[in-house]
Amino acid sequence: MSSQTLDVVGIGNAIVDIIASADDAFLEAHAMAKGGMMLVDELRAEAIYAQMGPTMISSGGSAGNTIAGIASLGGRTGYIGKVRDDEFGQAFRHDITAVGTIFRTPPAADGPATAHCLILVTPDSQRTMNTYLGACANIGPADIDEDLIRCAQFTYLEGYLYDDPSAMAAFRRAAEVAHAAGRRVALSLSDAFCVQRHRDEFLALVEHHVDVLFANQGEIEALFQCGWDEAIARLRPLTDLAAVTRGPAGSVVLTKDEIIEIAAEPVVRVVDTTGAGDLYAAGFLFGLTRGASLSECGRLGSIAAAEIISHFGARPQTPLHTLVTA
Amino acid sequence: MSSQTLDVVGIGNAIVDIIASADDAFLEAHAMAKGGMMLVDELRAEAIYAQMGPTMISSGGSAGNTIAGIASLGGRTGYIGKVRDDEFGQAFRHDITAVGTIFRTPPAADGPATAHCLILVTPDSQRTMNTYLGACANIGPADIDEDLIRCAQFTYLEGYLYDDPSAMAAFRRAAEVAHAAGRRVALSLSDAFCVQRHRDEFLALVEHHVDVLFANQGEIEALFQCGWDEAIARLRPLTDLAAVTRGPAGSVVLTKDEIIEIAAEPVVRVVDTTGAGDLYAAGFLFGLTRGASLSECGRLGSIAAAEIISHFGARPQTPLHTLVTA
Numbered sequence: 027m028s029s030q031t032l033d034v035v036g037i038g039n040a041i042v043d044i045i046a047s048a049d050d051a052f053l054e055a056h057a058m059a060k061g062g063m064m065l066v067d068e069l070r071a072e073a074i075y076a077q078m079g080p081t082m083i084s085s086g087g088s089a090g091n092t093i094a095g096i097a098s099l100g101g102r103t104g105y106i107g108k109v110r111d112d113e114f115g116q117a118f119r120h121d122i123t124a125v126g127t128i129f130r131t132p133p134a135a136d137g138p139a140t141a142h143c144l145i146l147v148t149p150d151s152q153r154t155m156n157t158y159l160g161a162c163a164n165i166g167p168a169d170i171d172e173d174l175i176r177c178a179q180f181t182y183l184e185g186y187l188y189d190d191p192s193a194m195a196a197f198r199r200a201a202e203v204a205h206a207a208g209r210r211v212a213l214s215l216s217d218a219f220c221v222q223r224h225r226d227e228f229l230a231l232v233e234h235h236v237d238v239l240f241a242n243q244g245e246i247e248a249l250f251q252c253g254w255d256e257a258i259a260r261l262r263p264l265t266d267l268a269a270v271t272r273g274p275a276g277s278v279v280l281t282k283d284e285i286i287e288i289a290a291e292p293v294v295r296v297v298d299t300t301g302a303g304d305l306y307a308a309g310f311l312f313g314l315t316r317g318a319s320l321s322e323c324g325r326l327g328s329i330a331a332a333e334i335i336s337h338f339g340a341r342p343q344t345p346l347h348t349l350v351t352a
Numbered sequence: 353m354s355s356q357t358l359d360v361v362g363i364g365n366a367i368v369d370i371i372a373s374a375d376d377a378f379l380e381a382h383a384m385a386k387g388g389m390m391l392v393d394e395l396r397a398e399a400i401y402a403q404m405g406p407t408m409i410s411s412g413g414s415a416g417n418t419i420a421g422i423a424s425l426g427g428r429t430g431y432i433g434k435v436r437d438d439e440f441g442q443a444f445r446h447d448i449t450a451v452g453t454i455f456r457t458p459p460a461a462d463g464p465a466t467a468h469c470l471i472l473v474t475p476d477s478q479r480t481m482n483t484y485l486g487a488c489a490n491i492g493p494a495d496i497d498e499d500l501i502r503c504a505q506f507t508y509l510e511g512y513l514y515d516d517p518s519a520m521a522a523f524r525r526a527a528e529v530a531h532a533a534g535r536r537v538a539l540s541l542s543d544a545f546c547v548q549r550h551r552d553e554f555l556a557l558v559e560h561h562v563d564v565l566f567a568n569q570g571e572i573e574a575l576f577q578c579g580w581d582e583a584i585a586r587l588r589p590l591t592d593l594a595a596v597t598r599g600p601a602g603s604v605v606l607t608k609d610e611i612i613e614i615a616a617e618p619v620v621r622v623v624d625t626t627g628a629g630d631l632y633a634a635g636f637l638f639g640l641t642r643g644a645s646l647s648e649c650g651r652l653g654s655i656a657a658a659e660i661i662s663h664f665g666a667r668p669q670t671p672l673h674t675l676v677t678a
Contacts, residue, residue, distance in 0.1 A: 044443075046450075047669070078450065079450050079451070080411065080420065080446075080448075080450045080668075081410075081411075081443065081446065081447055082408060082409070082665060083408070083409035083410065083443060084407075084408050084409065085407075112439060113438060113439040113440055113465075114439055117409060120406075120407065121406040121407055122406075124404065124405050124406045124407075125406055139439075337663065337664075338669065341406050343373070343408075343664065
């Protein structure tokens, strides 16, 4: 595959997910905010892991999930992110390249282990995430593969990168390169707590540097520190195109001219909501690269999200291209 | 938990499963016998892995799955098996102790990596396994925790241990210790190819050293090198109690006096048959430790097997004790 022809290149924290079922009491005992992502250091990660139930391990990372989803839909993708050369790092590399993604970021030969996210899935299928960033902190502007970015229609960035100064610098460099090459930049706000941590920066990004914004309702409300209706009203003048997910209520696509409501796809049994937003973004972006209408982009996002929440783990278990024909 | 009161201690190859979907052409291209377990060396494991699709990683190992299943049913369990002190070894240890199993076998500090099994799941939900034994080859009679075995009602052994001379010696030592303590020994025949490799040894084991035998139809036919009816007729005089699974056709419990047919539990969608036999054995053995009737033991086995084949991976995702009340 020539990298001359990429649809989307994603940049994010390269993370392996370690997933276990847990009850609400477990979250309370460990002071975890349900539905959120908390950063943890190595010691706390070890303490949580020691008390978690039996696990499943699957490649994750927000942008990694999105890129794997686009690849599963048939898109041509690249990924930039930092792992170590350990077993989890090898698994991450395997899984993202196995779907055809170009992933050339060299692994760190020393320093902290590959990032992992301890995910507790409660009986209501919500996921609560505890992330040890490990090797992700080693990513920096020098890891930004400028050729890859220049040849991709979209550069997709996750807000989580702002949690590390060096990764933030890499994020900014990537956006500059993409725009200088006349390409479009998409951003996921990632998490309401992450938005709270970097609110001013994200507001400036959305207004000046982002062509397509992905978020969920809580993240938009955190960004503008107000309720849904007002948040939407304040968002629309700032951005050309935003897609905001609302869980079972579906999603809303916003432009300066339009508000398009998209229904959620029906799911027989919701098992684990990890990756729902990431996969919505995958379907939506794939649609944009194929010139689909905004409502069709939303439908593609909803289908991809529906697949991911029907099982544990945030990478597709059914090739998504088989689900979207018709 | 005092180890004075164990229900079952299992001894097996401590393996982490790496699972991917694949089509029949993949199996053919790699000369894999569908439904079987093949031993592979490190180089071949790497070559297969490099071509596999995106993966899920989950603790496995036949006896490990059975012991985790018994623990999930509420049984008191122990496990003996060899991992290395690497990331996969830590994950294996975490997962089996997280369900309350006593696992004291020290990890290998050097030598080959923790065993892993590359599992290809075809669209018909069958699994085809390629096992790199790695650190399992380091288990030997010295690893047999005799106290653990003496205090368990049953010692459960997997036939796969016969694939390594040192593990075979550990197997034999464990069976001796159990019987010397007046405990019962259960054996799983593991795999038809494994039976072919060790047929004479397994025949002698079944006749002289095994109190409860677990197998599937193909393994019994391989053991006696004949068809189903004749195999059953030849098996019954050799053993006091055998439970033989037949996939969707359910299972058959055999004693010298009785043949009890057990129906399979209905499953909405069979996703991955990995671990079906292991979990059947879990339910059946748990029933025996609780003094259940043989037909009730078979029902418990069928329920546990039904849970495991409804998702990827061979460890329960729903606590089994919640499925068997009534």
